[in-house]
Amino acid sequence: MDSPGKKLTGRGLSLLGKLILLGYAVGTLYPLYWLFISAFKTNEDFFNNPYALPKAWMSENLFRAWDLGDMGRGMLNSTLVTVTSVILTLVLGLLAGYVLSRFKFRFKKVVVVLFLAGLLIPIHSTLVPLFLMMKEVGLLDTYGALILPYTAFELPIAIFLAMGYMASIPKEIEEAAMIDGNGWWGIFGRVIFPLCTPIIATITILAFLRFWNDFSFALVFINTQALKTLPLSLALFSDGFGTDYALTMGAMAIAVIPTIVIYLILQDQIMKGMVAGAIKG
Structure with a gap:
């Protein structure tokens, strides 16, 4: 006691x-x-009382920022690029993770090392080579100029996470599904994929944050105003002579809302162990 x-x-x-x-x-x-x-302060209030509540709640900051920064178009472009890149990352990452965690073949370790070596590449050091490459193939100033690099650079961490998670799934589940007449595609789609909800949520959040907030790739690869993403819209409120902090904060408040919503939707799935209790001894 x-x-x-x-x-x-x-x-x-x-x-x-x-x-x-x-x-x-x-x-x-x-x-x-x-x-x-x-986001609801005037510039004067922002400098004089940076940590206090606004003296007057300036809700028009949000509306002016939305109009002046053309944030509707920027948000649409960011949504299109981000959602497409996340889907490609999930599909390719989960399939590669499944193969590497379940199958044995020659040079498997070499393939794993090559994939994980992508984690060591400084992303921004590839801007110039990628710019020249995309210029040659005609992808510059298109959605593909963002979607393809985003997916490529996110795949190493997606494969690493998926491979580790799938390795923890008992193989008896696959054997039971195979006895029921499922092939490898059926096992992956009907058994493995539903059990991977937590890791899918984790990969989605990590990829979404990187893609949604990226500025450097969009700045270098996109020139057309109609294709500019949300981070480029935020840059419009600052120039070489000064920054309108009231509008900048309003624009940033708008831009961060989708990130918060996505996180709140997926946060529970990260903590859930979907495999726990799948097999009873």
Whole structure:
């Protein structure tokens, strides 16, 4: 039986842990809170009272930012590029992860190393070679100029995560599905894919954040105004002479909303163990 001293010590450590987590949560969420209150301030209020609530809530900042930055078109382009890139990343990443985690073949380790070596490539060091390559093949200033590099650079982490997750799925599930008459495609589509919901959510969130917030690739590969993505729309509020912080904060508040929504939708799936309890001994 535990002594009262040990119980008090355990409660104290538990309380300390909760306080640390609370402090971490506040520190993580405060920049988001600051962004949203700043979006409703005037420039004068922004500089004079950077951390206080707005003296007057300027909701017109959001509407002006939307119109002046042509954010509707930018959001549409970002959505098209991001969704297409995420789908391609998921399809190719899950298929490659399934093959590498389930099948044995010659040079498998070499293939795995080549895929994972992509994690070591500094993405921005490839901007010039990619620019020249896309110019030669006629992809420059198209949606493909963003979709293809996004997918290629996200595939290594997607394959790494998918491969590790699928390796933990008991092979008895596949054997049972094969006895029921399923081929490899049937096993993947009807058994493995539904069990991969948590890792799909993780890959989706990581890819979405990278694609949605990318600025450098869009800046280099896109010149046509009609194809500009949301980060390029945000850049319009700053020039060489100054920055309109009221409109910039308003535009950033609009741009961050889809990211928050996607995260809130998928956060539960990351924590769920879809395989747990699939096989009962």
